[in-house]
Amino acid sequence: MKELTKLSKIVSSVTGYAYASAKDLKLYCKEELFLKNLEEGAYKNDADAAADLYNSGPDDVRYKMLKHRVKNRLYGNLNFVDPDKSGLNDVRKKELECNNLLYQANVLRLQYEFGLVTSVANKALVIARELDFTDLEVNALELLNLSYSELGSSKKFLTVQKELRHALERFIKEREAVSIFQHVTVQLRKSIKTRKEFLPELPEIIRQLEDLWLSSGTFSAFDAYYKTFIWYHELEGNFKEIISITVNSLKLVDNNKVNSHRFDLMYNNYILVYAHLRAKDFSNGLQYAEKNLSLYNTSSLNWFAYMENYFLLAVHAKQYELGNILLQQVFDNFSFSSVPTTARERWMLYLSYFRLIYPQATLTGNEAKNPYLLSLPEYSKDKLGFNVAILTLQYIYLLEKGDSEALLYRIESLKKYISTHLKDVFSLRSKLFLKLLILAFTEGYDAEQSRRKGENLYRRLIATPAPGDAYAEIEIVPYEHLWDLILQILTRKENGIDTRLK
Known part of the structure; x- marks a missing residue:
């Protein structure tokens, strides 16, 4: 059924x-x-x-x-x-059209209508070459090779035979590249343990893929190299390398070294903006984010995903007025309700954090229902990547409220979370930051004492780079900025100033 x-x-x-x-x-x-x-x-x-x-x-x-x-x-x-009614993008429509033509040519071949075969196969060949479908190019050339042979067209046969030989050489290398990439995909989609064990093999694999692309010149070989390169450096946290390949790829497309019809500009620019965020190159990242925003349909899921990186760039660059505008655009978008639940929850988390750092932010009615996500558990597998963010948000809320009893319970939760979930090297930034929160408690929420005794932890935090994407907790607001904010809250409370958000 x-x-x-x-x-x-x-x-x-x-x-x-x-x-x-x-x-x-x-x-x-x-x-x-x-x-x-x-x-x-x-x-x-x-x-x-x-x-x-x-x-x-x-x-x-x-x-x-x-x-x-x-x-x-x-x-x-x-x-x-x-x-035209398939709902596919233009490239896939062309691929479908090319396959249909090859099917028709094969039907005619079975009827020994080789004159008609050449006419249809040549149409397929034009499409295959325009879109760099190497496999379909080989199929079309094989049909032409057979047809000119049967028709006794010696000159055309020799020309096509030479083209077919060259296409086959390129196709063999392309297939090897695609096969390697498929192997990489299988390995990297296994457990984190398997992924870690496989990572040391990737530099040599990337070198092989680059050689196969350069020697074949096909789009699929380039795509295998390009995606593997990005995947590896993302996992390793080498975001400057990702910026380099995404920028260079745009130049390759402009210079016709990579097929412009097949190259996914939206994906490339999404990764480009994301890499600038993770590399802390906020100024250039914001320029790219603004420049390429028009590529994305505002009703599409891709637009919302792109806006996440754009918004986070604005927050990390402390351009809060821009962040406020971007948040409002997202929550005012009529398609927001159709975004997957996990993505909507992320946006609510972003909004809650934004209220902390920019109290004059434009708010929405939905946010007021659970402004600090207090109903969420202290740790949840479905919130992986945001558990520290949620714990921190709850801590700051209770700190502002002055709820000592609840804070004591939260401190114990932080200690338990550190000992249970932050054991690896890639968790060091989160571990250092949560230790600063605990220190503020042990120092009786004394701003000056917390600043002085937390100086060593704070300097280590600044010196510790963010880990690769596969393992990192998401810093919606940089931990350094949050520690400064917490010290400000403590200072205001000592001076008798109400720190609670209105």
Whole structure:
């Protein structure tokens, strides 16, 4: 049932085929009714479908035969995909068009219509070369090679044979690069332990991939090298290297060294902005973020993802007025409600932090329901990457409120979190920062004593670089800025100034 349901939706979306309307269903055969209900998700299982269509069980031979006919029909309809109605991007539409032409050429080949084969195969070849589909280029050249041979066109045959030999050499290297990248993908998507063990192998793999790209010149070989390079340096925290390859890639596209149709500008610019954030190059990062924002449709998930990095750049650069504008754009976006729950929770966390550092921030009604995320647990696997951020936010809220009893409990939670979850080298910044929070408590929340006795920890924090993306807790506001903020809160409290946010 799952296979049929999935197929029915795919065929409907990529062929533009419309099933009968509900009021006309009775005029159509059971196949049509079955397909319509499958697409609408009317059946949870075979028992539901058999009961509806035949008033019987799923073992009814009539129902089994119907399923067989419908499955064959759906798979058959995949041969009639309309690129313009497929919902694919322009590159994938072209790929689909090229494959359709090659299919047509092969049908004509089986009919020995080699004159027609050459006409259709040449059309496919133009598309394959324009988009750098090396595999499809080889297929088209093989059809042309065969056809000119059968037609006795010696001069054309020799020309195409030479082109085919060159294309095959490039394709073999491309396939090797793609195969290596697929191996890398499998290894890096395993456990963190496996990932760590595999990382030392990546520099040599990257060198191999670069050689395969330079010798083949194909887009797919470049893409394998480019993505592996970014992945490795992201895991290792070498964000300046990522800035270098993303900037250089744009130059390669401009100089026609990399296929401009295939190169994903949105992904490249997202990574470019993110790398500037992690490399603490805020000024250049903000320039790129503003420059490339127009690439993203404001109703798309990509826009919201891009805006996260843009907003964090503004916060880390202490450009709070810009951060306020960006936050307002996000929360005013009519598509915000369609963003995945985890992403919406991140934005609520960003907003809560932003209120701390920029009290005059424009607020939304939703934020007031749980401004400091006090209902969240102290540690949660589904909040990985933000647990320290949540703990810190709760700590600051209780500090402002002056709730000594709750703060004592929170300090114990911080100590437990450090001993349980911050044992590795890559957690050092988070560990140092949480120790500063504990120190403030042990010093009786005395601002001057906390500053003086925390100086060593603070200097170590400044000297400790952020770890690679695979392991890092997200610093929504840099820990150094938060420590300064906490000392300010302590000073104001000592002077009898109400520190609570209004």
